[in-house]
Amino acid sequence: MFHKLVVFASGTGSNFEAIAKACKSKKINAKIELLVVNKKNARVIEKAKKLGINYMYNDFKNDNYFEVIEVIKAINPTYIVLAGFMKVLKKYFVNEFKNKIINIHPSKLPAYQGLRAIERAFENGDNEIGVTIHYVDEGVDTGKIITQKCLNIKGLTLLQVEEAVHKVEHKLYVETLVNLLK
Numbered sequence: 001m002f003h004k005l006v007v008f009a010s011g012t013g014s015n016f017e018a019i020a021k022a023c024k025s026k027k028i029n030a031k032i033e034l035l036v037v038n039k040k041n042a043r044v045i046e047k048a049k050k051l052g053i054n055y056m057y058n059d060f061k062n063d064n065y066f067e068v069i070e071v072i073k074a075i076n077p078t079y080i081v082l083a084g085f086m087k088v089l090k091k092y093f094v095n096e097f098k099n100k101i102i103n104i105h106p107s108k109l110p111a112y113q114g115l116r117a118i119e120r121a122f123e124n125g126d127n128e129i130g131v132t133i134h135y136v137d138e139g140v141d142t143g144k145i146i147t148q149k150c151l152n153i154k155g156l157t158l159l160q161v162e163e164a165v166h167k168v169e170h171k172l173y174v175e176t177l178v179n180l181l182k
């Protein structure tokens with residue numbers, strides 16, 4: 001079966017790009033049908049344009065959810081992939097697409113749920129940092145864990161830690177989607 005994906009992102013889109021390239025090269029058995037952004041100037045939009053992937057903007061305020069829901073239902077994707085989507089989705093949206101929404105979080109969940117996870121781990125002087133891919137439920141980074149990976153960050157600067165985490169994220173997100181979409 002060939003799969004369809006919808007990706008949600010708010011920022012730089014390095015995870016989006018890694019997934020999109022892996023779909024194009026057929027490493028992941030899927031096509032990204034749509035990128036959904038909640039920030040008008042998100043850098044991820046440029047990446048989508050370069051890759052020829054359709055995108056839509058929605059601020060996810062109140063009733064505006066219904067438009068997104070209709071569009072996604074028409075696509076009927078296997079998964080909605082959150083890749084740096086900085087907005088907590090409303091309960092009815094999560095319920096509408098139960099067990100179909102996946103997120104990546106830069107910590108070994110349940111540690112450092114929520115914002116600034118990398119910075120908080122770094123500020124605490126942790127020697128290890130994690131990356132988690134999980135299903136999305138109604139909470140913030142609380143859904144069932146699909147996979148986790150840890151990396152040693154001893155002696156690294158914050159910038160180096162961020163770079164190292166992103167590298168692991170790209171690889172882990174692609175590998176996880178390869179496995180889920182076999």
Ligand code: GRF
Nearest residue numbers: 011012013014015084104106
């Ligand atoms: C990643 O670190 C991801 O774990 C977090 O937001 C960041 C998004 O980075 N949820 P990018 O936009 O994919 O480059």
